[in-house]
Amino acid sequence: MEGPLLMLGLLAALAVCGSWGLNQEERLIRHLFEEKGYNKELRPVAHKDESVQVSLALTLSNLISLGWTDPRLRWNAEEFGNIHVLRLPSDLLWLPDIVLENNNDGSFQISYACNVLVNPTGYVYWLPPAIFRSSCPISVTYFPFDWQNCSLKFSSLKYTAKEVTLSLKQEEKEGRVYPVEWIEIDPAGFTENGEWEIVHRPAKINVDPSVPLDSPGHQSVTFYLIIRRKPLFYVVNILVPCVLISFMINLVFYLPADSGEKTSMAISVLLAQSVFLLLISKRLPATSMAIPLIGKFLLFGMVLVALVVVICVIVLNIHFRTPSTHVLSDRVKKLFLETLPELLHMSRPAEAGPGPGALIRRSSSLGYISKAEEYFLLKSRSDLMFEKQSERHGLVRRLTTARRPPAGSEQAQQELFSELRPAVDGANFIVSHLRDQNNYNEEKDCWNRVARTVDRLCLFVVTPIMVVGTAWIFLQGAYNQPPPQPFPGDPFSYHEDDKRFI
Numbered sequence: 001m002e003g004p005l006l007m008l009g010l011l012a013a014l015a016v017c018g019s020w021g022l023n024q025e026e027r028l029i030r031h032l033f034e035e036k037g038y039n040k041e042l043r044p045v046a047h048k049d050e051s052v053q054v055s056l057a058l059t060l061s062n063l064i065s066l067g068w069t070d071p072r073l074r075w076n077a078e079e080f081g082n083i084h085v086l087r088l089p090s091d092l093l094w095l096p097d098i099v100l101e102n103n104n105d106g107s108f109q110i111s112y113a114c115n116v117l118v119n120p121t122g123y124v125y126w127l128p129p130a131i132f133r134s135s136c137p138i139s140v141t142y143f144p145f146d147w148q149n150c151s152l153k154f155s156s157l158k159y160t161a162k163e164v165t166l167s168l169k170q171e172e173k174e175g176r177v178y179p180v181e182w183i184e185i186d187p188a189g190f191t192e193n194g195e196w197e198i199v200h201r202p203a204k205i206n207v208d209p210s211v212p213l214d215s216p217g218h219q220s221v222t223f224y225l226i227i228r229r230k231p232l233f234y235v236v237n238i239l240v241p242c243v244l245i246s247f248m249i250n251l252v253f254y255l256p257a258d259s260g261e262k263t264s265m266a267i268s269v270l271l272a273q274s275v276f277l278l279l280i281s282k283r284l285p286a287t288s289m290a291i292p293l294i295g296k297f298l299l300f301g302m303v304l305v306a307l308v309v310v311i312c313v314i315v316l317n318i319h320f321r322t323p324s325t326h327v328l329s330d331r332v333k334k335l336f337l338e339t340l341p342e343l344l345h346m347s348r349p350a351e352a353g354p355g356p357g358a359l360i361r362r363s364s365s366l367g368y369i370s371k372a373e374e375y376f377l378l379k380s381r382s383d384l385m386f387e388k389q390s391e392r393h394g395l396v397r398r399l400t401t402a403r404r405p406p407a408g409s410e411q412a413q414q415e416l417f418s419e420l421r422p423a424v425d426g427a428n429f430i431v432s433h434l435r436d437q438n439n440y441n442e443e444k445d446c447w448n449r450v451a452r453t454v455d456r457l458c459l460f461v462v463t464p465i466m467v468v469g470t471a472w473i474f475l476q477g478a479y480n481q482p483p484p485q486p487f488p489g490d491p492f493s494y495h496e497d498d499k500r501f502i
Contacts (some may be wrong), residue, residue, distance in 0.1 A: 024083055145293065162214055328447060
């Protein structure tokens with residue numbers, strides 16, 4: 001009997017030693033969840049009227065941290081092998097069910113499939129890896145000089161403000177405690193974006209006094225992210241080409257109408273603006289809430305260029321007018337040939353008139369003209385006709401004039417009139433034809449000058465409109481800057497360099 005009893009004693013001793021040789025964390029877990037009867041469905045409070053303090057913090061590396069105190073998870077570290085941190089699956093513990101309200105993927109719950117850290121005082125620290133897809137309404141009114149205020153709003157939809165009190169995470173520095181009222185940036189896990197820059201990143205507890213305490217919407221913790229777009233890419237690749245192309249429309253008024261390129265150039269500018277408008281529409285969200293600045297500028301430029309095309313057609317119509325189709329009234333001539341050219345500082349051609357040289361030549365020719373008239377009056381028409389022919393055949397030139405009737409007789413006057421009438425009629429016809437041709441050319445030239453005046457007038461009107469409209473549109477974006485402080489009326493910067501100690 002001593003042999004079996006000895007074996008039983010050894011087995012009992014081994015069992016006791018084995019129980020003492022268990023993993024200290026396993027003993028601690030058994031103590032907390034089996035011996036103390038931990039129930040994750042119950043809030044970690046001693047009385048039902050108490051509230052669980054849950055603190056939140058957000059880091060720009062796709063991580064969120066939560067912390068609260070669960071008195072049922074306290075233990076004496078000396079009794080369990082000096083264990084100061086216990087890692088437990090999140091599905092074993094009570095969780096505050098914090099949700100992201102303004103999400104855009106339909107997943108309100110934060111991923112709980114991760115470990116939770118617990119210390120001997122019962123403080124639970126939960127750091128779940130999560131990628132949040134939040135809905136941030138983007139306003140494109142001042143694109144590409146816009147800034148946006150995106151936010152992440154966290155609240156508990158399961159527990160009310162009487163049961164769970166949300167707060168910001170608190171840290172200690174030099175023995176003083178301060179709340180983390182900003183979004184933390186982890187340099188190792190954060191990469192700066194090439195299109196956006198962070199201006200403000202405050203965190204704030206929002207309490208709605210109009211909502212009762214027993215309603216889930218009474219409190220929330222919101223992390224704001226005020227970002228500003230970096231416009232360099234859009235300025236170099238879109239704005240500068242658009243502005244240069246739009247201002248090329250002013251060169252249309254310098255092109256002469258005879259070149260036939262006025263309307264071609266204006267329509268080419270209009271087509272280039274249409275291409276840029278299509279390119280910009282692909283970069284912007286399809287929304288009818290607002291028109292971006294660059295879209296406003298292109299629409300403004302396209303309307304102005306379309307108006308210039310109409311003006312070019314009108315100018316060409318005026319330029320190619322003739323006296324046979326249109327009549328130039330004195331009022332139009334006074335306005336476009338005298339008044340407007342003087343106001344627009346246009347150089348006008350010199351008036352056509354005899355110069356000093358012409359007057360001298362005319363006076364010196366009077367003697368020849370008088371001698372020619374006397375010669376034609378004294379010689380008969382037959383003598384005038386056959387005088388050169390007789391000289392060619394070797395006949396002597398007649399030195400005496402033909403026999404003429406007395407100068408004062410009626411027959412002489414009739415003969416003189418009959419001889420001069422065909423010449424006078426021919427001269428009158430030539431003079432009348434030259435006068436009509438000069439009048440025709442002069443009136444046609446007046447229509448050309450009217451067209452040039454209209455061109456210059458439109459240049460002086462369209463250029464200031466283009467400059468003022470462009471400056472007015474883009475100055476709106478230049479003055480659209482984020483506020484110096486995150487919240488209007490609140491002078492606090494909500495920055496990590498400006499801590500508010502408790």
